[in-house]
Amino acid sequence: DARVTQTPRHKVTEMGQEVTMRCQPILGHNTVFWYRQTMMQGLELLAYFRNRAPLDDSGMPKDRFSAEMPDATLATLKIQPSEPRDSAVYFCASGLVLSQNSYEQYFGPGTRLTVT
Amino acid sequence: GDSVTQMEGPVTLSEEAFLTINCTYTATGYPSLFWYVQYPGEGLQLLLKATKADDKGSNKGFEATYRKETTSFHLEKGSVQVSDSAVYFCALGPDTGRRALTFGSGTRLQVQP
Numbered sequence: 327d328a329r330v331t332q333t334p335r336h337k338v339t340e341m342g343q344e345v346t347m348r349c350q351p352i353l354g355h356n357t358v359f360w361y362r363q364t365m366m367q368g369l370e371l372l373a374y375f376r377n378r379a380p381l382d383d384s385g386m387p388k389d390r391f392s393a394e395m396p397d398a399t400l401a402t403l404k405i406q407p408s409e410p411r412d413s414a415v416y417f418c419a420s421g422l423v424l425s426q427n428s429y430e431q432y433f434g435p436g437t438r439l440t441v442t
Numbered sequence: 443g444d445s446v447t448q449m450e451g452p453v454t455l456s457e458e459a460f461l462t463i464n465c466t467y468t469a470t471g472y473p474s475l476f477w478y479v480q481y482p483g484e485g486l487q488l489l490l491k492a493t494k495a496d497d498k499g500s501n502k503g504f505e506a507t508y509r510k511e512t513t514s515f516h517l518e519k520g521s522v523q524v525s526d527s528a529v530y531f532c533a534l535g536p537d538t539g540r541r542a543l544t545f546g547s548g549t550r551l552q553v554q555p
Contacts, residue, residue, distance in 0.1 A: 330485075359542060368547045369486075369531070382542070417485050429474060429535050431543055433485035 328352045330420050330434035338440045344406040347437045349418030350399055358401045359431070360386075360393055361417040369417075375401065376423070408441045415439070444469045446532050446546035454552045455522055463517040463549045465506075465532035474535030475499075475508050475515040476543065481528045489517075489530070527553045 331350045339345055351358050360372040373383040373393040383393060390409070395401045405412055415438050421431035449464040467475070474493045478486040490499035495510035506517045515532060528551060534544040 357542075369545050371542055374542050419486075423536065430488060430491070432488065433478075435485045 328432075330418055330432055332416075332418050332434035332437050334437060335435060336438045336440075338442065339408055340442055341409055342407040343441075344404065345408050345412075345439060345441075347403045347416055347418075347439070349401040349403075349420075349434055351401060351418070351420030352432060353399070355420035355422045355432075357421040357423055357431075358395060359419040359421070360401070360403050361419065361433075362414045363417060363436070364414045372403070372416075405439075408439075410441045413439055413441050444473075444534055444544050446534055446544055448530075448532050448546035448549050451529075451548070451550035452552050453549060454554065456554055457524055458521045459553075461517070461519040461522045461526075461551065463530055463532075463551070465515045465517065465546060467513050467515065467532075467534055469513075469534050469544075472510075475506070476533040476535060477504070477506055477515070477517050478531040478533060478545075479528045480531065480548070486531060491535075493535075522551070522553045524553045524555055527551055 333348045356377050358375040362370045362372055372386040374381050375395050378395040392404045415436045417436045418434045419431050423429050445468045447466050476491045477489040479489045480486045490501040492499040492508035495508050498507045504519045506515050529548045531548045532546040
């Protein structure tokens with residue numbers, strides 16, 4: 327039963343600290359996404375990779391957030407420095423795009439981040 | 443631009459009641475349509491999908507029909523259970539100029555025993 331895994335599941339940190347969230351996409355998937363979910367804003371797309379290349383990070387605050395895929399089995403999302411307004415649940419998702427009409431996306435369990 | 447509009451929640455029903463969650467969309471092209479479900483403390487899970495007009499997606503007793511003429515993809519279930527309590531998200535699939543899923547704001551369903 328292939329799944330997207332995320333670590334850590336929970337993170338509490340102080341303002342100004344660096345936070346790194348990790349994601350292992352489903353083997354063979356060619357797209358990876360990072361989302362942020364808050365009560366106020368709902369589900370926001372932060373970044374999107376296809377075949378490990380970043381295609382869209384327009385939803386991400388550039389001054390403090392960065393997303394990378396060092397290899398096909400690992401995606402990372404970093405926040406430096408973190409701020410209380412970054413508190414949210416961060417989801418990674420992976421998918422396989424075969425055609426416009428053949429596409430599915432699977433989500434990880436999320437990392438709940440609290441910045442105090 | 444492309445968008446998905448869902449009915450405001452929460453939707454509160456008694457067990458065994460009939461469920462409808464409305465979803466309408468605005469999009470260029472002919473995207474696939476999806477419903478995702480998020481149980482408390484978990485990530486989103488794909489519930490069902492439809493890839494072209496008049497297709498019906500179904501799973502776990504839930505159904506939704508892709509209606510191009512009304513640009514809708516309403517989610518229905520004939521008899522809800524307490525275990526169906528969750529947040530439901532309607533989404534547009536990728537298409538020309540749209541690289542990722544476009545999600546609605548989500549509708550919370552609460553089913554009471």
